[in-house]
Amino acid sequence: MKRFRGLTRRGVLKGAAAGAAATLAAPAFLRETMAQATGPIKIGIPCALTGTFAAVGQVTKRGAEFFAKERNAKGGILGRPIELLIEDTQGNPANCVRKAQEMVERHNCRLITGVTVSSEALALVPKLEEWNTIFMSSINGDGRLTAASFVPNFFRANTSGPMGARAISLFLRESKMQKFFALGMDYAWGHNSVQVFETELKNASKEFIGKVFSPSGTKDFSTYITKIRQSGADGVYLVLAADDNNAFLSQAHQYRLAERMTMLAEQLELVSVKAVGEAAIGLTASSRYPFTLENPANAAFVAAFQKEHGEVPDQFDGEAYHGLAVLAQGIEKAKSIEAEPLRKAMEGMVHDGIKGKVTMRACDHQGEQRGYVVQVAKTDKLPHPTLNILKTYGADQITPPCNKMTYDN
Amino acid sequence: MRGWIILLAVVVVLAAAPLGLPLFMMTLLTEALILGLMAMSLDLMVGYTRLVSFGHAAAYGLGAYSAGYILLHSDTPVLFAVFIAAAMTGIVAIAAAWVFTLATGVSFAMLTLAFAQLLYAIAFQWQQVTGGSDGLAGIPRRGGPFGFDLLTSKIGYYYLVLLCLFGAYLFCRTLVNSPFGAVLRGIRENENKTRALGYNTRAYKIGVVAIAYALGGLAGALYAPFAGFTNTELLFWLFSGQALIMVIVGGAGTLIGPILGAALFLLAQHQLSSVTETWAIYFGLMFIAVVLFLPEGIWGTLMQRLGRKTQRV
Numbered sequence: 001m002k003r004f005r006g007l008t009r010r011g012v013l014k015g016a017a018a019g020a021a022a023t024l025a026a027p028a029f030l031r032e033t034m035a036q037a038t039g040p041i042k043i044g045i046p047c048a049l050t051g052t053f054a055a056v057g058q059v060t061k062r063g064a065e066f067f068a069k070e071r072n073a074k075g076g077i078l079g080r081p082i083e084l085l086i087e088d089t090q091g092n093p094a095n096c097v098r099k100a101q102e103m104v105e106r107h108n109c110r111l112i113t114g115v116t117v118s119s120e121a122l123a124l125v126p127k128l129e130e131w132n133t134i135f136m137s138s139i140n141g142d143g144r145l146t147a148a149s150f151v152p153n154f155f156r157a158n159t160s161g162p163m164g165a166r167a168i169s170l171f172l173r174e175s176k177m178q179k180f181f182a183l184g185m186d187y188a189w190g191h192n193s194v195q196v197f198e199t200e201l202k203n204a205s206k207e208f209i210g211k212v213f214s215p216s217g218t219k220d221f222s223t224y225i226t227k228i229r230q231s232g233a234d235g236v237y238l239v240l241a242a243d244d245n246n247a248f249l250s251q252a253h254q255y256r257l258a259e260r261m262t263m264l265a266e267q268l269e270l271v272s273v274k275a276v277g278e279a280a281i282g283l284t285a286s287s288r289y290p291f292t293l294e295n296p297a298n299a300a301f302v303a304a305f306q307k308e309h310g311e312v313p314d315q316f317d318g319e320a321y322h323g324l325a326v327l328a329q330g331i332e333k334a335k336s337i338e339a340e341p342l343r344k345a346m347e348g349m350v351h352d353g354i355k356g357k358v359t360m361r362a363c364d365h366q367g368e369q370r371g372y373v374v375q376v377a378k379t380d381k382l383p384h385p386t387l388n389i390l391k392t393y394g395a396d397q398i399t400p401p402c403n404k405m406t407y408d409n
Numbered sequence: 410m411r412g413w414i415i416l417l418a419v420v421v422v423l424a425a426a427p428l429g430l431p432l433f434m435m436t437l438l439t440e441a442l443i444l445g446l447m448a449m450s451l452d453l454m455v456g457y458t459r460l461v462s463f464g465h466a467a468a469y470g471l472g473a474y475s476a477g478y479i480l481l482h483s484d485t486p487v488l489f490a491v492f493i494a495a496a497m498t499g500i501v502a503i504a505a506a507w508v509f510t511l512a513t514g515v516s517f518a519m520l521t522l523a524f525a526q527l528l529y530a531i532a533f534q535w536q537q538v539t540g541g542s543d544g545l546a547g548i549p550r551r552g553g554p555f556g557f558d559l560l561t562s563k564i565g566y567y568y569l570v571l572l573c574l575f576g577a578y579l580f581c582r583t584l585v586n587s588p589f590g591a592v593l594r595g596i597r598e599n600e601n602k603t604r605a606l607g608y609n610t611r612a613y614k615i616g617v618v619a620i621a622y623a624l625g626g627l628a629g630a631l632y633a634p635f636a637g638f639t640n641t642e643l644l645f646w647l648f649s650g651q652a653l654i655m656v657i658v659g660g661a662g663t664l665i666g667p668i669l670g671a672a673l674f675l676l677a678q679h680q681l682s683s684v685t686e687t688w689a690i691y692f693g694l695m696f697i698a699v700v701l702f703l704p705e706g707i708w709g710t711l712m713q714r715l716g717r718k719t720q721r722v
Contacts, residue, residue, distance in 0.1 A: 049686050088682045093544070093640050098440070098679065105433035119543050123638040126547035142543075149546070186533070187542035 040083035041076065041337055043068075043324070044103035045114035048091035052217040053116045055242040055271050056316055060114045060139060061086055063313065063320030066305060077328045078335060085109055089120060091216075096120035097127065104131045110337055111136070113323050118142035118161075118188040128153035132339045138323025139316060141189045141267070143196065143405025146364040150403060153339055155346055155365040157323040157358065159288035161193035161239070162405045163398045164266045167286040167371030168237065169200035170398075171391055177234035177262060179207045183224055183248070184239035186213035193239040193266045196405060203409045209233055214244065221248045225255045235262040246275040253279030270314040273376055274384045280376045281385055287374045289318030289355060290387045298354040312382065318354060326351045326360065326367065359395070363402035371398035423571055427564045439567045441675045443631050445668035446574045448655040449581060450624035455653070456662030457585055458617050459597040460509075461518045464525030465652045467505075468625025469632070470644030471498045471528060476630035477545040477639045478538065486553025487560055488569070491630040498626025499619050506618035510611050513600070522646060529644040544640025548633050570631055574668070577624050581664055584620070593617055658699050660706025669708050 045064055048057035068082040076082055085103050089096040096115060103109040113136040115121045121140040128135055128151055135154050137145065141161030145154060172180075182197055184190030194211050201208045210231055214224055225248075228236050236257070240248055245265075249272060257263065265285035273280045291302055291312045301321065305313045313321070326346070331337055334345035347362035358369040371393040379386040400407055423442075427435055447469050454460040475494035479485050485493070509520045532539040539545065552561045559565035584590050592613050595603035604610045633639050642648065651674065659670025677695065681688035703710045 050689070088686060088688075090682075092642055093638060094636060094642060095682075097636055097638070098437075099683075101436055102433050102679075105436060106431065119640060122543050122546050123636075123640070126637050191541070 038080070040081045041078070041331070042083050042085055042103075042107060042109040042111070043327070044100060044107075044109045044112045045084055045086045046089045046096050046099040046103065046112070046120075047086065047114045048116040049086075049088035051090040051092070052244065053091040053242050055246075055269065056139065057088070057091070057116045059269070059271060059314045059316040060116065060320045062309070063317030064114055064324055066308060066313075066317070067321045067324040069308075070304065071324075071328060077331050082328075086114075089116065091117045091120065093117075093120045093123035097123050100124055101127070101131075104133055110134065110339060111327065113138050113327060114320055115140060118145070118192075121145055122149055122188060125149055125151045125154050134327075134339050134342050136323050136327045138319045142192050143400070144188075144192065146366040147403050147405045150364050152343060152365075155326075155360060155367075157326040157351075157360070157367045158319045159286075159369060159371065159398075160366065160400075160405075161189050161266065162196040162400055162407075163369075163371055164286040164288065165193045165196040165237075166200060166398050166400070166407060167373055167391075167393050168264050168266065168284075169197060169204060170371075170393055171284075171286075171373045172201070172206065172235070172264070173204045177206070179209050179231075179233045180235050180237055181209055181228050181231040181233035181261075182211040182237040182239070183228060184211065184213050185241065185244060186215045189241075190239045192405065194237070196407075197237050197266075199406055203407070214240075216244065218244055219247055221251045222255075224248075225252055225257055229255065229257065229260055233261055235264050237264050237266065239266040241267065241269070242272075245269065245272045249276040249279050249283070258282055267315065268374065268376070268387070269316065270312070270384070270387075273387075277384070281378060283376045284390070285374055285376075287315060287372045287387060287389075289315050289322065290372055290374045290389055291318065292374075292387050292389055293355065293372070295354070295356050297352070301354045322353060322355050322358075325353045326358065330360075357395075361399075361402070366399060368395040368399045370395055420571075420575060424568075427567060432563070435563060435567055437675065437679065439563075439570050439635060440632075441672040442567075442570045442574050442668075443628050443635060444655065444671035444675055446570075446577055446631070447625050447628035448652055448659065448667035448671040449574075449578065449664055450621045450628065451652050452656050452661060452664055452667040453581060453585070453593075453617055453621040453624075455656050456660075456664075456667075457590065457597060458593045458614065460614060460618065461653075462521040462621075462649070463518045463646065463653070464521035464523070464649050465621075465625055466644050466646065466648040467521070467525035467528050468498055468502065468622040469629035469648070469652075470525075470532065470639070470641075471501060471622075472626030472629030472631075473633040473639040473643050474532065474539060474545070474629075475626070477548045477633040480548050480551060480634060481545060484551070487550050487566075487634050488553065490551075490634070491573075491627060494630035494633075495623050495627035498629070499623030502619045502622030502626075503615060505622070506615040509618060510614045522649065525644060525646060525649055529641055529646075532641045532644055540640075542641060544638055544643075545633075546638040548637050548639070550634040550637075566635060570635070573627060573631060577627065578664060578668075581624070585664070589613070589616070654696060656706075658696065658706055660709030660712075663706070663708045663712065666706045666708030670706065673707070 047060050068084050072081045087099040110133045118140045137156040138158050143162040182194045184194040198208045263283050268285035329351050330346035334341040346360050349360045351358045358367045360367050373391040374387040375390050376385045377388045451465045454462050472494045475497045476490050479490040505524050550561045560569050592608050596610050600610050655670040655674045656667040660666025
């Protein structure tokens with residue numbers, strides 16, 4: 001009997017030793033050691049493919065994949081094909097950091113873009129220096145990313161939240177409306193945009209009568225809508241995205257909020273317009289990328305996109321595409337994907353693409369670009385309402401001063 | 410004796426891991442050990458005292474926010490910051506446990522949930538201290554005197570986490586095998602009987618909750634400088650639920666099981682979500698399968714089988 005026991009113990013030890021050997025040997029064998037100087041250019045996209053922000057993440061993925069396919073057909077960047085690493089973060093910063101870390105440490109990827117939520121981006125930026133990685137924002141709106149939280153390896157090709165708020169408030173300066181209320185999503189971007197809007201109204205001598213924040217993932221907006229109705233405002237400023245925006249717009253339609261006051265949105269996705277249909281008509285919004293932009297590059301993009309997907313590109317299709325196009329131009333200019341030369345190449349670089357001329361200014365890496373105010377309108381040409389551009393503002397009016405997220409009027 | 414040999418072997422393998430594992434696997438392993446520490450601390454309550462908590466995220470989040478705040482607003486080295494944060498969590502937990510133990514059973518669980526949600530709401534609202542919905546970002550892993558600078562490196566930090574987990578395991582093991590642990594098991598089996606024997610069961614319960622929260626707080630405190638940020642998700646009820654899943658899947662009342670459960674949870678979540686977008690469904694199915702076919706959890710069932718085999722021999 002003792003013998004058996006002895007054997008068992010030895011067996012256990014052998015098992016442990018074998019396990020240890022396997023743990024030590026296998027990964028070394030599997031390890032990727034090749035530096036990324038040749039082969040495909042890996043671009044990491046840790047985005048929210050599931051969860052509250054899934055609508056945004058899915059569209060980002062579609063736009064990015066479209067860019068990669070189109071570009072690869074033309075020979076890629078620097079003659080190297082683009083390989084996208086797309087991973088689901090559920091819009092959770094902890095997951096986002098983990099996924100991005102995996103892209104950097106495991107797949108030797110040094111370029112990140114397409115991060116969905118601003119709080120994810122805020123969690124990522126302190127890591128960029130250690131990772132020696134460039135992060136090109138194509139969605140993240142929080143003004144702090146190019147102000148208080150700015151790091152040298154961060155670039156923002158997209159229109160930021162403050163820029164969206166600025167466009168709407170410049171538009172309001174010309175209107176007769178006097179009193180405004182604001183509803184924002186209760187996280188980084190929502191707070192930031194509402195704050196900028198509030199300051200802008202004061203500068204324009206308009207009245208800001210109150211604000212309310214709804215947690216991400218709110219399904220029932222009835223209490224918020226009641227509050228907004230009771231406020232007696234002429235207009236309500238909305239900082240909502242994805243599912244929350246859909247829920248709000250359809251409930252606001254039921255409550256006939258639009259008959260009481262003008263609804264103004266900080267940004268607008270077509271996916272929301274499609275989801276709520278008629279309920280969206282008349283909605284005025286600042287748009288980061290309306291597919292109706294008139295320039296040759298955009299016309300070609302929209303046509304090619306429609307051919308591929310059978311529908312027009314949404315706001316974040318355009319932004320994801322635009323972000324990658326800026327990044328690709330930077331890489332070609334730097335002839336490298338290493339952080340330092342790439343950073344230098346992109347500072348001050350002018351990109352002329354689907355959003356017109358965009359200058360990646362050197363001081364805080366914000367892309368200087370025009371701002372658009374659009375209105376949702378009926379059309380016969382599309383199965384859903386379209387976005388009519390009401391007003392275009394110049395980059396000098398829209399882009400905040402360096403390292404700031406407020407405007408000097 | 411055999412248990413000690415296995416334990417030693419596991420620790421040796423874990424200590425040697427940095428020699429062979431690629432960098433990212435070390436990152437994942439560090440996070441798994443941190444989650445393991447949190448799940449193990451919950452096991453003290455769930456597995457040994459049958460105090461089911463739906464709010465263990467409170468411990469983790471409180472530890473994380475405390476450590477994050479200390480590291481951001483003072484020059485305290487990371488080593489001290491994590492232990493201060495753990496102690497703070499334990500102290501807060503004494504007060505909270507005093508309230509929790511006014512109730513038993515489901516009401517107890519609801520109170521733990523309420524406490525965690527309260528902290529969640531505070532973290533959301535108290536912008537100046539907690540950073541609101543953005544949380545605290547850029548938390549440094551500050552070294553310090555006596556060669557603590559080693560802790561600023563990834564591998565150095567991994568060893569700190571490993572030591573904390575190993576130390577906490579030895580502590581918990583000693584605790585559950587001590588007379589204190591016997592009383593806890595007594596409360597688990599029949600609280601009235603234990604009270605009739607002359608034990609102040611409420612004091613014991615407050616004690617075990619404080620210890621469990623302090624260790625959970627230690628795990629959270631280790632997480633903050635590891636990830637470099639904290640946010641309100643760490644305090645959300647979803648995370649408390651996940652902690653319970655880790656304990657149940659691994660095997661409640663085994664200490665080792667929950668550590669295993671946490672590691673499996675993290676790996677499954679991480680790997681599945683890269684393979685398919687519908688990963689949550691597979692994840693749910695796996696959980697149901699474990700509950701149906703391995704009611705004692707993975708480690709619990711394994712130990713039962715091994716135990717039976719030895720007896721037969």
